[in-house]
Amino acid sequence: MKILGIETSCDETAAAIVAGGRKIISNVVASSSDFFQKYGGVVPEIAARKQVEYMIPVLTQAMLGFTKDDIDAIAVTIGPGLIGSLLVGVETAKTLALSWNKPIIPVNHVIAHMYANFITNNDGKNVVPVKTRIYINNSLDSRLPASNRRSGRGNDNKIEFPAISLVVSGGHTELYFMKNEKELTWLGGTLDDAAGEAFDKTARLLGFGNRGGKAIEVTAKEFNPKKKLGLILPRPMMHDESLNFSFSGLKTAVVREWKKHEQKNKTLINEFAHEIEEAITDVLVAKTIKAAQQYHAKSLLVSGGVAANSHLREKFNQQFTTLRLHSGRAHNLQLFVPARELCTDNAVSIAACAYYLGKPQAWKTITAVPDLSVE
Ligand code: KG4
Ligand code: ZN
Helix, strand or coil: CEEEEEECCCCEEEEEEEECCCEEEEEEEEECHHHHCCCCCCCHHHHHHHHHHHHHHHHHHHCCCCCHHHCCEEEEEEECCCHHHHHHHHHHHHHHHHHHCCCEEEEEHHHHHHHHHHCCCCCCCCCCCCCEEEECCCCCHHHCCCCCCCCCCCCCCCCCCCEEEEEECCCCEEEEEECCCCCEEEEEEECCCCHHHHHHHHHHHCCCCCCCHHHHHHHHCCCCHHHCCCCCCCCCCCCCCCCCECCHHHHHHHHHHHHCCCCCCHHHHHHHHHHHHHHHHHHHHHHHHHHHHHCCCCEEEEECHHHHCHHHHHHHHHHHHHHHHHHCCCCCCEEECCCHHHCCCCCHHHHHHHHHHCCCECHHHCCCCCCCCCC
16 A cells, blocks of 8 residues: 655655555655744744745655556645644645545644654665655755655664654654554653754754754764863753653753853853753653653654754663663563654655554545644
8 A cells, every 4th residue: 555645744845655654665855944044943934835835846756656546545744733834735635635536644743753663675674765855945946856766774673562652853742652553642741842842942042043953963972071061951850750741941941051151162062062962862761761661662662853863862772772781671672763864854754654543534624733632
């Protein structure tokens, strides 16, 4: 079964074909993120206009070499997200469903993120083809690449259940219990800011532009412990009983500490970036491992834009090694994190999710739901 996925919840315009919920046939992502560097955040009106402009070229690229007869269903993100952006994808999907006479499957963007972990190659290994990424700028045609299929790398183990799934994105930090591929229970989430939001807001303070998580990661790597001034930030709710998170206190602490320094030199910025990254990743890893132990998970799935962070990936790996050494559960607990290009927004996850959870609906009943619940 081949599903064409469409994703337009924020500042990406993406389309992908996924076979059997696991194999990527094509994967195209256009991002207008560069436009928002000077604003320090996404401007919804501009994002939606760019999506209108790019939806058809991206779709055409994803369908290269295929016709409507190769597609069994259309999956589309209906929420949560920006209303103007969501409408572009939703109305495009409805138009295709009507004119091609195909079923349409509404997808929850946040839940879809975790299905990036289900992508495998023909040999059953989790292999993730590299996406075609289009950075939207002034010239459309010169930036559309010739080919939309390439191979990459990924995880190579089968996901065993029960599993714990952490979704960490710009707007969400959620923990789920997965009884199997289709049955999910929400365990907890952030009470205020999401982890990605904490990265983005503190990055802005440090002088970085829109979606500053990546900038924090790069800058944190330049931190020199020998020049350490001794900044220590809080790890909110790290040791409390619940499986909830809270990151707004961290942002407040960063503002307070930042104001204490008159000279904002590179050494200081490096140390702030390093400590911000440490604080956020410490909390994410501690809470997720706690959930995995509490629910006797056999697999742990991490996904969403923040899962692209190298330090978070390393920290999870280290914790797993320690856990295995101490518990002797070497063969019982596996960690899954998608290739970076499938952590940030894409349509592969949407098509894969639709395959596992999809409930086809009549196109007339599909609407964009900006505040769609993730619980
Ligand atoms: O999943 P995503 O692409 O979009 C949403 O659904 O929100 O996640 C975007 C978030 C942003 O907050 C961005 O700063 C963060 O993911 N992010 C990162 C990294 N790459 C993206 N955060 C930390 N380190 C990264 N390398
Ligand atoms: Zn996302």
